[in-house]
Amino acid sequence: MIAVSEICIALRPIHKIAFMSIQKPSDHSHPAMLSIPPSIQKRAHTQSFNCHPACVISLWYMDTDTTTTAEPLVEPLPSVPAATAHIGTETALVVADYHAGIEIGLRYERGVELESNAEDRRRRLLDLLTQHPVDRLIILGDAGHRIGNPADTETQELTSLFNAVLNRVPITVVRGNHDAGIESVATTVETNSTQTGHAIEVTDASGVKFGHVGFVHGHSWPDETVLDCDVLCVGHEHPQLRVADHVGGSQRTRAWLRGPLDWTPFQDKLALEGISESSADTQNINRDPPDVVLFPAFNKRSGGTQVNTNEGFLSPFLPAAFQNSQTDAYLLDGTRLGPYQSV
Numbered sequence: 001m002i003a004v005s006e007i008c009i010a011l012r013p014i015h016k017i018a019f020m021s022i023q024k025p026s027d028h029s030h031p032a033m034l035s036i037p038p039s040i041q042k043r044a045h046t047q048s049f050n051c052h053p054a055c056v057i058s059l060w061y062m063d064t065d066t067t068t069t070a071e072p073l074v075e076p077l078p079s080v081p082a083a084t085a086h087i088g089t090e091t092a093l094v095v096a097d098y099h100a101g102i103e104i105g106l107r108y109e110r111g112v113e114l115e116s117n118a119e120d121r122r123r124r125l126l127d128l129l130t131q132h133p134v135d136r137l138i139i140l141g142d143a144g145h146r147i148g149n150p151a152d153t154e155t156q157e158l159t160s161l162f163n164a165v166l167n168r169v170p171i172t173v174v175r176g177n178h179d180a181g182i183e184s185v186a187t188t189v190e191t192n193s194t195q196t197g198h199a200i201e202v203t204d205a206s207g208v209k210f211g212h213v214g215f216v217h218g219h220s221w222p223d224e225t226v227l228d229c230d231v232l233c234v235g236h237e238h239p240q241l242r243v244a245d246h247v248g249g250s251q252r253t254r255a256w257l258r259g260p261l262d263w264t265p266f267q268d269k270l271a272l273e274g275i276s277e278s279s280a281d282t283q284n285i286n287r288d289p290p291d292v293v294l295f296p297a298f299n300k301r302s303g304g305t306q307v308n309t310n311e312g313f314l315s316p317f318l319p320a321a322f323q324n325s326q327t328d329a330y331l332l333d334g335t336r337l338g339p340y341q342s343v
Contacts, residue, residue: 081296087210096140096235096295101154118157140235141176141217162189170198176217218315232290238297238304254296259327261289265320308343
């Protein structure tokens with residue numbers, strides 16, 4: 001028997017993001033309690049369950065008014081590379097790096113022959129829309145794979161996907177580096193669609209903000225208005241971890257990264273107002289930094305950046321925009337592994 005607690009922790013202005021963390025119990029105190037003020041510990045409701053000898057802790061960030069709880073702004077879905085986001089009056093399903101038509105790209109780029117997985121990708125996404133009713137689908141960049149105008153096979157996959165999704169909800173595509181020419185596909189689908197109330201919006205590469213949540217693909221710098229948010233969702237990197245296995249080898253696995261944004265790389269690039277001139281305190285800014293959520297790729301075949309190795313990041317602002325010691329890695333099942341650089 002071990003104690004499993006659901007703990008509400010009062011943090012910055014509003015609830016930001018929910019992740020599950022798995023930690024080993026301590027002989028002396030509850031592991032999640034070690035850094036929680038006593039006043040918060042007293043409010044934690046604890047129950048006992050028979051389970052695996054590891055504590056499963058849900059960390060729910062909430063408004064500073066501890067009498068009421070708030071929904072997480074961005075909430076990763078269990079065991080899948082997707083999240084829901086509460087964006088004003090709407091809830092959106094968010095996925096990154098769909099890479100339609102990737103098999104054709106792999107054939108010409110690397111000489112790799114693979115059967116198309118287009119139907120499986122489409123089914124997985126539509127299943128998520130069925131299981132998690134939302135008001136909008138947001139593709140966080142790289143809906144397609146070809147850099148340039150989509151090829152025939154890619155166009156067919158995107159058309160099939162967009163048609164199926166528009167029968168349910170509108171679509172926002174945050175432009176990624178693989179999304180040149182995607183407007184022509186979107187326009188054709190919208191013209192032929194019978195769902196007159198649903199549209200496909202393709203944003204600028206600098207991103208978009210809905211409610212308190214900013215969205216940017218990550219291959220270019222986000223606009224200042226997008227940074228003025230509570231949670232910033234980023235794709236592009238396809239983050240992966242190289243982890244040791246039980247026979248002494250290693251394997252790559254998709255992962256989430258989440259941590260507070262460091263304003264430093266944006267000071268000169270975007271000339272943000274309100275940042276301190278003092279080099280001794282680069283975090284002194286008139287507004288709190290948003291949490292950055294780096295999304296794993298939805299496409300299983302797209303490879304990625306091994307973030308816990310010396311492999312370089314692709315984004316112009318990562319990893320500099322992470323406060324590294326406070327940026328944690330999470331497996332798709334929600335397991336929190338701690339600071340990503342030390343995994």
